[in-house]
Amino acid sequence: MTLNELLADCRVPVLGLCAYSGTGKTTLLRKLIPELNQRGVRLAMLKHAHCNFEVDKPGKDSYELRKAGADQMLIASSKRRALMMERPVEGDPELKELLGLVDQSRVDLILVEGFKKLPLPKLELHRAEVGKPFVFTDDPLIQGIACDEATQLPDSCTLPQLDINDVAAIADFVQGFMARWQPVALTPLGPSCDDTERKQLSVQQGLDRILAMANPITEQQAVSLIDSLNRVLAEETVSPINVPQHTNSAMDGYGFAYDPTCEQYRVVAEVFAGYHYPEPLQPGEAVKIMTGAPMPAGADTVVMRELAQQEGDQVRFEGPIEPGQNVRQAGEDIALGATALPAGKRIGAAELGLLASLGLGQPKVLRRPKVAIFSTGDEVCAPDQPLKPNCIFDSNRFTLHGMLTKLGCEIIDLGIIEDNEAAMVHALEQAAAQADVVLTSGGVSVGDADFIKGALAKLGQIDFWKIAQRPGRPLAFGTLGDTLFFGLPGNPVAVMVSFMQFVQPTLRKLAGERDWQPQRLRAVAGESLRSRVGRTEFLRGVAQLGAVGQLQVVSTGHQGSGMLGSMSKANCLIIIEEPLAQVQAGESVWIQPFADLL
Numbered sequence: 182m183t184l185n186e187l188l189a190d191c192r193v194p195v196l197g198l199c200a201y202s203g204t205g206k207t208t209l210l211r212k213l214i215p216e217l218n219q220r221g222v223r224l225a226m227l228k229h230a231h232c233n234f235e236v237d238k239p240g241k242d243s244y245e246l247r248k249a250g251a252d253q254m255l256i257a258s259s260k261r262r263a264l265m266m267e268r269p270v271e272g273d274p275e276l277k278e279l280l281g282l283v284d285q286s287r288v289d290l291i292l293v294e295g296f297k298k299l300p301l302p303k304l305e306l307h308r309a310e311v312g313k314p315f316v317f318t319d320d321p322l323i324q325g326i327a328c329d330e331a332t333q334l335p336d337s338c339t340l341p342q343l344d345i346n347d348v349a350a351i352a353d354f355v356q357g358f359m360a361r362w363q364p365v366a367l368t369p370l371g372p373s374c375d376d377t378e379r380k381q382l383s384v385q386q387g388l389d390r391i392l393a394m395a396n397p398i399t400e401q402q403a404v405s406l407i408d409s410l411n412r413v414l415a416e417e418t419v420s421p422i423n424v425p426q427h428t429n430s431a432m433d434g435y436g437f438a439y440d441p442t443c444e445q446y447r448v449v450a451e452v453f454a455g456y457h458y459p460e461p462l463q464p465g466e467a468v469k470i471m472t473g474a475p476m477p478a479g480a481d482t483v484v485m486r487e488l489a490q491q492e493g494d495q496v497r498f499e500g501p502i503e504p505g506q507n508v509r510q511a512g513e514d515i516a517l518g519a520t521a522l523p524a525g526k527r528i529g530a531a532e533l534g535l536l537a538s539l540g541l542g543q544p545k546v547l548r549r550p551k552v553a554i555f556s557t558g559d560e561v562c563a564p565d566q567p568l569k570p571n572c573i574f575d576s577n578r579f580t581l582h583g584m585l586t587k588l589g590c591e592i593i594d595l596g597i598i599e600d601n602e603a604a605m606v607h608a609l610e611q612a613a614a615q616a617d618v619v620l621t622s623g624g625v626s627v628g629d630a631d632f633i634k635g636a637l638a639k640l641g642q643i644d645f646w647k648i649a650q651r652p653g654r655p656l657a658f659g660t661l662g663d664t665l666f667f668g669l670p671g672n673p674v675a676v677m678v679s680f681m682q683f684v685q686p687t688l689r690k691l692a693g694e695r696d697w698q699p700q701r702l703r704a705v706a707g708e709s710l711r712s713r714v715g716r717t718e719f720l721r722g723v724a725q726l727g728a729v730g731q732l733q734v735v736s737t738g739h740q741g742s743g744m745l746g747s748m749s750k751a752n753c754l755i756i757i758e759e760p761l762a763q764v765q766a767g768e769s770v771w772i773q774p775f776a777d778l779l
């Protein structure tokens with residue numbers, strides 16, 4: 182069984198703990214569980230045991246009734262319940278089946294102990310005195326290793342290393358794992374009768390189908406450094422220099438060759454940043470040196486000026502001196518020939534500075550995706566025109582403009598297209614001829630959508646889907662020649678939500694970004710939130726740090742899909758996944774911060 186098959190039904194992260202006996206796994210868990218609870222993480226433990234384990238005692242009714250032949254013994258009080266089942270199997274019980282028994286709506290995490298050989302992400306626990314081999318050397322799913330001081334890890338080990346006695350650090354690691362975790366993508370449905378008829382897709386199924394059609398742009402352009410902001414790097418940036426170029430001083434102070442027997446040094450020169458002292462320093466000599474100035478040959482250590490006393494040309498230092506202190510080695514930030522940035526990286530402020538620090542004034546970037554947009558509907562008026570009776574101002578084109586600009590797209594704005602088929606065909610032809618992607622809003626549901634549907638049928642291959650989500654249930658997607666087409670629903674909030682879930686990842690993939698997954702975080706619900714089993718609910722939320730340093734989220738209140746005000750108040754979407762009907766106050770939920778787009 183593969184990892185994806187094993188965890189296909191899991192809606193919360195599952196982390197295994199693997200250790201040989203004697204490592205202190207239970208001792209650690211007895212401290213780790215309260216630590217995680219205190220941070221708001223509720224968890225289930227799943228533990229492998231020997232074949233005849235008992236949780237009950239002879240003489241207790243439940244024990245006797247089970248022994249008398251009850252296939253399942255469920256015992257319950259106002260506080261707790263226990264279900265005991267007699268399930269003899271050959272070998273070990275099936276972990277997938279056991280995971281299915283856990284009530285996942287009540288926990289944020291499942292910790293699994295003792296299924297060492299199964300394909301699960303795991304944290305390895307190791308103590309040198311136990312004298313057992315490492316597991317990670319043979320198990321690529323180990324995510325980190327918590328060990329004691331006496332453990333010697335091989336140099337080749339690149340896993341995060343934790344102190345097995347540092348419970349807080351292990352809890353941080355577990356929370357980091359939870360934050361990165363994504364549910365296993367459901368396999369796209371085959372053309373079952375039921376599906377083709379209803380065309381109801383899960384969010385993930387819709388996204389998988391769309392992404393499968395998006396081919397990254399490969400055309401490259403050289404642009405000036407300043408114009409490369411928010412563009413995507415076409416090729417790996419290999420550093421043409423060492424950064425810093427020379428070994429230099431990190432302090433204003435005195436540079437010299439460290440000698441524990443030397444009590445004072447003779448100052449032979451003063452070195453400013455941008456200059457250098459050409460002679461090798463002799464034993465007992467020092468230079469007065471400024472931050473950033475190159476260290477003279479022979480000098481390896483700097484003492485800051487505040488700890489030095491110079492009289493005439495003699496200098497003495499106060500306090501202990503570490504050999505090599507306050508010196509930045511040539512290439513310690515980025516070495517000559519090292520990869521400074523990977524291809525497919527979006528250039529932000531830090532990358533702009535990094536490219537500048539390498540002297541790369543004309544980075545090669547990928548062409549920006551061209552996106553044509555227009556709004557449809559006779560009721561839709563441009564905001565700079567007087568509002569006609571029974572009409573609304575066109576807001577969708579402007580929210581799309583905003584989000585596309587943030588994503589670094591070139592926008593072709595075709596305005597508002599009137600509701601007739603000829604106008605629609607013309608607009609779509611014009612859009613598809615110029616753009617990589619065409620976005621429209623409105624006209625994809627069952628009502629007055631005939632014009633755009635007819636026009637699309639004439640020009641391309643478009644499918645009208647229902648996505649099991651709210652808002653944004655109707656979605657049209659397909660191709661107009663080589664151009665991708667998205668028909669977003671007309672309701673203003675639905676436009677934004679559908680854009681975030683489907684258009685944003687597609688455009689980031691098209692733009693050549695390698696890392697285009699939207700950021701998702703776990704937050705504690707500050708109130709109970711309702712949804713419906715079978716659809717993903719995207720509520721507008723306000724997330725902020727709670728009193729105990731935890732992310733907390735509440736909804737913005739009324740959630741009508743025409744209420745743009747709710748988007749403006751929000752700083753994230755709260756995601757209530759398909760299997761859940763509600764989230765109680767105090768439970769944790771996924772949120773998708775708006776940071777990238779709004």
Ligand SMILES: Nc1nc2c(c(=O)[nH]1)N[C@H]1C(S)=C(S)[C@@H](COP(=O)(O)OP(=O)(O)OC[C@H]3O[C@@H](n4cnc5c(N)ncnc54)[C@H](O)[C@@H]3O)O[C@H]1N2
Nearest residue numbers: 556561574575576577623624625626627654670671672675
């Ligand atoms: N019988 C059904 N009716 C509806 C269904 C359904 O499944 N069966 N789905 C509902 C959902 S959910 C949505 S969302 C909407 C989507 O409808 P359309 O994509 O066809 O959009 P329109 O009907 O053209 O407009 C809906 C709404 O949005 C306003 N709108 C349209 N364009 C703009 C714009 N550019 N700027 C601002 N607002 C715009 C329009 O005036 C309507 O109020 O269908 C439901 N109905």
Ligand code: MOO
Nearest residue numbers: 652653654675742
């Ligand atoms: O789900 Mo519609 O997308 O209600 O607005």
